[in-house]
Structures are given as C-alpha cells and as structure tokens.
Amino acid sequence: MSSGRWPKRVAIAGGTCVALGLGVVGASSVLKGNEPAIATCASSTTVRVAAPAAIATTVDDLTRSAEAGSCIDYQVSTVSSYDQDQQLTSGAPGPDVWISDSSLWTQDVSTALGSSAPSPGPTIATSPVVVAVPHSLKTQRWATGTPTWSALLAMDVPLTVLNPQASTPTIMALADANTQIRTDNDRTTYFLAMLRLTRSALPRAELMTHAAEGSRTARAFVASEQEIVAYNSDHETAPLSAVAPASGAAQLTYQVLYPHRSTPLPDKARDLLEKTLTSSDAKSAFCQAGFRVPDSNPPAGSPVAADVVLSKAPSDRIRTSTLTSWNDLGRDDRMLVAVDASGSMGDPVDANGTSRMSLFQGVARLALAALPQTGQMGALAFSTALPGGYKWFSDGVRPLPVVKGQLLKAVGDAMSYVQQHGDTPLYDATWAAYDYMTKSYDPKYVNAVVVLTDGKNDNPDGTLDLSTLLGRLKAAYNKDKPVKIVTISLSRETDPDALKSISAATGGLFYQVDKPEQITGVFIDAFLHRGTPLPAG
Incomplete structure (x- = not known):
C-alpha cells in the first residue's frame, strides 16, 4: 500500500472504465462449479482463495481465464474478512490465499500470529x-x-x-x-x-x-x-x-495475503495469481465492478468525489474497542451503580452551586432515558449516616431488577441521604454491591458495578480494610462469569491508588473527574467499556 501524510487525497489520473452491477454470492460459498479445472493435465495444483463477497466474483472470473494450460485450479470462496480473521487467529488452518479488505484485519492477525502471520502480496483494489x-x-x-x-x-x-x-x-x-x-x-x-x-x-x-x-x-x-x-x-x-x-x-484496501502453511504455495501458483490480479485486464475488471485501481479514474457513475479526502486508518486498539463496544451494547446491561451519599457530595462544585450529587442525578436520568427497557439498572447510596452504611435505591430489599420509574424517583430523592452528613463507607459498600452482582450474575447481560465517590474510605466502624476488600474481590471474580468494577473519582480528595486497585482486581477501569462538566462523558465512556476495558497501548 502506498503511504502518505494524513489527510491525503486519492489522486487518480488517466484511463476509463464503465461501472457494472456485478452480483455477489452468499457467505462461504464456492464460486466455481465442480467441473475439472484443466482437462489436459494429469494432475493439477489446487489453490484455495478466500475473498470478501464484493470482490470474489471478479477474482473468480479472472482466475478462470488464467488457468488454461497452467495445471493450476484456483478455487475462490467468499468469506468475510471478520470470519477469516477469527479463523486464522484461532490457530485453525487457513486458505492458501486470503484477500483481505482492510489493514484492520491484517494487523489483528499479524499481532496474534507474530512470525506465523500471513506474508503480504500486492494490493489489487481500493474503495x-x-x-x-x-x-x-x-x-x-x-x-x-x-x-x-x-x-x-x-x-x-x-x-x-x-x-x-x-x-x-x-x-x-x-x-x-x-x-x-x-x-x-x-x-x-x-x-x-x-x-x-x-x-x-x-x-x-x-x-x-x-x-x-x-x-x-x-x-x-x-x-x-x-x-x-x-x-x-x-x-x-x-x-x-x-x-x-x-x-x-x-478506505477498504484489498490486499493479497498468503497464510502460513506447512506446505508453502508453489511459486508458479503464486506468481500466476499475482500477475493475473495486477494485469491491465484485472484493473479494467475491478474498475468495471466499481473499485478504484492504480492509474485509472474512479468507477463511472460514482457519486464519490475523485479526490475524496481519506481519513487516517484507525489503530487496532480502536478497532478492538469499537467491536467490543458494539458487542457489549448489543447485549442488554445489568448495572449496579454505588454512589457516595456522604455529606461532601452536597457541597457546591461550580459557580451555580451545583453539587456532585446533582450532577449524578442528571447523569442517571440521561442513562435511564437512553437505555433500552429490556436492560436492568439499579443503584445504592452509601453513607455512614444510613443504617448498615448503604441503602438500595429501590424497595429497600434488592437493587435489581428495578422499575425505571421507581428508580428515577429514588434518584430524585438521593439528596435527602446527603443531607444527613455522613462519612464514606467505601469499602463495605463496594463489597456489598459486588457480592450481590456476582451471586445474582445473569449471562444474558453485561454485568457490572460502577462506584462513584468524592472521598477516601472513612468508616471507623466498618468491617473491611483495603487489603481485605481486594482479597475478597479477587476471590469472587470469575472470568467465565465476569462482573467488572468501574471506579469514578469525583474529586482530588479521593485515594486514586485504592480506586485503581479495586477496579484492577476485577479487570475494570478507573476514571478521574476534575471538572463538573466531565462527569457525563466519563460515565458514558465507563458504560461503553463496562464489559471489557480498553486494550493496553
């Protein structure tokens, strides 16, 4: 692939082609029939080629034409790049040739397989x-x-x-x-x-x-x-x-790749394939099928500008994060929010006199309005002024499931807890929330605990110190039934190291909020990544 500074423009000159509406085939179907590849050969080399549906038909047509007299039979099948990525990264044997439609997939496979990653061939088309x-x-x-x-x-x-x-x-x-x-x-x-x-x-x-x-x-x-x-x-x-x-x-980038195999693809088969897919006839065929190719105009009839600005390709970290968010958000959530209701949560944090509890109430209303009715969301307030150190925002017995209207009303009443001016039983309340969620784990949902606090653990009568809490969390965490803790610090008066260690014990995330206006964005980011944290780097 060519490289250049971002943003860059597709600069294509010379040549013409006519756009044709070529049909595509279903996933994982073999495009060729069962006819003999080359009738005059005593035996032939079979080359299995996996390609995305959009380009597979054209690749099949081109390799059919190239086979005559070569004693090579190119068997082209349609396989999505995601499916091919999953097959290769799982360690399963791949095809002889893989035509990927994005460097996102090839980077993922290369990272997973290291020295056994597919070797690169030419880029044959873009879109x-x-x-x-x-x-x-x-x-x-x-x-x-x-x-x-x-x-x-x-x-x-x-x-x-x-x-x-x-x-x-x-x-x-x-x-x-x-x-x-x-x-x-x-x-x-x-x-x-x-x-x-x-x-x-x-x-x-x-x-x-x-x-x-x-x-x-x-x-x-x-x-x-x-x-x-x-x-x-x-x-x-x-x-x-x-x-x-x-x-x-x-931009989609269609590149020929050669997965690592115990028996390498014969040079003759590789050379003929690359010569065929980079020939002038191939460029014409790809252009007619609606693709962009080097040294040619964009496909005829395209509504996309010839010099369309291209964005920088997202990193593999962003791809993984996006797929994780999609998969997590596609599943209904089951979230328990533990919110600090100690006296300092009522202190004003901006010129308008807005308190941290008021900010939480606004975020909670946003989340409850946005989340599907099929999800479950509960909350508990924790303060030494409350009996036992915490109180469920529900019927006083259990946090989940809670009727949305009931939870909205309870959130609206949360300031009354703050006005009792208690301290912060952070460790006991965190364990109460996590213990409940792990024991009531439901595999149909993404299960998570979110802890919001503006202070350090301050609970002389509490039963847990940090070391004991971390030991319990690590013992209770089950990778097959994961419940992650997301901790959110609402001030510089907290113990960030303690909060980070609480999250880390369950593979969760830690956030620091320094300005009142950040809390909505932080809570939403926490929700987006409540199931799986962002990969390192």
Whole structure:
C-alpha cells in the first residue's frame, strides 16, 4: 500500500472504465462449479482463495481465464474478512490465499500470529467508505456538504448499518467515528448512536430494499463506493448519493495475503495469481465492478468525489474497542451503580452551586432515558449516616431488577441521604454491591458495578480494610462469569491508588473527574467499556 501524510487525497489520473452491477454470492460459498479445472493435465495444483463477497466474483472470473494450460485450479470462496480473521487467529488452518479488505484485519492477525502471520502480496483494489443516501433523502440538510460524524450520528438522521462482523465498511466507519470524539457532547452522541444502531442493524437485502423506498422508510447507511456503484447500476432512476464525513472517508484496501502453511504455495501458483490480479485486464475488471485501481479514474457513475479526502486508518486498539463496544451494547446491561451519599457530595462544585450529587442525578436520568427497557439498572447510596452504611435505591430489599420509574424517583430523592452528613463507607459498600452482582450474575447481560465517590474510605466502624476488600474481590471474580468494577473519582480528595486497585482486581477501569462538566462523558465512556476495558497501548 502506498503511504502518505494524513489527510491525503486519492489522486487518480488517466484511463476509463464503465461501472457494472456485478452480483455477489452468499457467505462461504464456492464460486466455481465442480467441473475439472484443466482437462489436459494429469494432475493439477489446487489453490484455495478466500475473498470478501464484493470482490470474489471478479477474482473468480479472472482466475478462470488464467488457468488454461497452467495445471493450476484456483478455487475462490467468499468469506468475510471478520470470519477469516477469527479463523486464522484461532490457530485453525487457513486458505492458501486470503484477500483481505482492510489493514484492520491484517494487523489483528499479524499481532496474534507474530512470525506465523500471513506474508503480504500486492494490493489489487481500493474503495472509499461513505454514507450512502437514498434518493428520497438526498435533499435533507444532513445529506449535503461534509457533516461531522457527530452530526451524522445525531438522533434526527435516519442512519442504519450492517452488523460490523459482517461488514468491514461498518466497523471502519464506527471506528473512525470513535477516533473523532473530541467533546463530552461527541461522546454522548456516539454512545446514544451505538445503542440505537446495535438494535436497528439490518441484513443487506433488507437495507437495499429500504433504499429504494420513500423518505418515511428509507434509511441512510454506511457503504463502500463499490457497493453504491453496483446498486446504482440497477437503480438508474433513483440512485444513491454519497456523503463523506468532514474528517475524511475510511478506505477498504484489498490486499493479497498468503497464510502460513506447512506446505508453502508453489511459486508458479503464486506468481500466476499475482500477475493475473495486477494485469491491465484485472484493473479494467475491478474498475468495471466499481473499485478504484492504480492509474485509472474512479468507477463511472460514482457519486464519490475523485479526490475524496481519506481519513487516517484507525489503530487496532480502536478497532478492538469499537467491536467490543458494539458487542457489549448489543447485549442488554445489568448495572449496579454505588454512589457516595456522604455529606461532601452536597457541597457546591461550580459557580451555580451545583453539587456532585446533582450532577449524578442528571447523569442517571440521561442513562435511564437512553437505555433500552429490556436492560436492568439499579443503584445504592452509601453513607455512614444510613443504617448498615448503604441503602438500595429501590424497595429497600434488592437493587435489581428495578422499575425505571421507581428508580428515577429514588434518584430524585438521593439528596435527602446527603443531607444527613455522613462519612464514606467505601469499602463495605463496594463489597456489598459486588457480592450481590456476582451471586445474582445473569449471562444474558453485561454485568457490572460502577462506584462513584468524592472521598477516601472513612468508616471507623466498618468491617473491611483495603487489603481485605481486594482479597475478597479477587476471590469472587470469575472470568467465565465476569462482573467488572468501574471506579469514578469525583474529586482530588479521593485515594486514586485504592480506586485503581479495586477496579484492577476485577479487570475494570478507573476514571478521574476534575471538572463538573466531565462527569457525563466519563460515565458514558465507563458504560461503553463496562464489559471489557480498553486494550493496553
């Protein structure tokens, strides 16, 4: 792949091609029939080629033409890059040749396999990733210009996606949006959009059907330029238009790779494949199929600008984080929030006299309004002024499940606990929350505890010190039934080392809030990563 400074532009000159709507086939299907590869050969070398559906048909057509007289039989199958990534990283034998559609997958495989990673071959085609806009929606305000990802993910944009495990354009777009988070508002928008998109993702066929409908049912969706060109060739009277985000378009990069095998691919088979897929005939065929190739114009009829700005490819860390967030948010949550109700939580923290408890109440209302009705969320307040040191925000007996309206009312009453001016039984309350969640673990949900406090443990009559708490947490943690603790420090008066160690004992995260306006963004980030922490680095 070529390299260059970011942002960069696709500069393509010379050559022409006509966009054709080529059909694609179902996942994991072999494109060739069972006919003999080369009838004149006593025996032939079979080469198994795995390629994403979008390019597999063209690769199959090209290798068919190249086989004559070579005694090589290229068997091309369609396999999504996600599925191929999972197969290779699991240690299972891979195909002889893998055509990946993004460096996100090849980086993941290389990291997992090290010296046994696939060896690289040539890049044969590319395709920018944009937002496809149905004809009936093209006059909408958000469908013109170069909006930010935050604007495209807003509630008023009828956007949907394919599941990122089945669509590299989706995972690249969501990962790109993840990298563009700059403000708490951006984070909130991303969080709400991910919640919405995980529950509105559509199969490809249904998504394409909606694209041809009126504005009430049509949906914008993430797609590659190649997908748009193929669709438009069959819908000339109502074509899709395209919107590239202000930060630039992600790009699919189709690269030939050779997975490590005990019996290497013969040089003759490798050389013929690379010669075939990089030939002038191949470039013409890929361009006709809607792809971009070196030394040629973009595919004819594309609504994407020839010099579209490309975004910097997200790191493997961001890809992993995005997939984890998608998978976690796609599952309903079961979260218990333990909130400090000691007297200092009522102290003003800004010029408007807003207290930390008031900030928590605002965040809790946001979360309860956004989360699906099928999830479970409970809370407990902890203070030495409360009997036993803590109180469930529910019926006084159990924290989960709680009716949303009941929990909203309890959150609204939380200031009354603060006004009793107690101290902070942090360790006892943390253990009470964690003990409950581990004993009532439900595998249908992402189970987590979130602890918010503005002070150190201050509980002379408590039963736990830090060492005893950590020992209990480590003993109770079960990787097969994971319940992670996220700790959030609301002031500089806490013991951050203690909070970090509490989270680390369960593989959870620690956050420091230094300004009142940060709390919403921190809580949302904690929710996004409540199931699995961000990878190191």
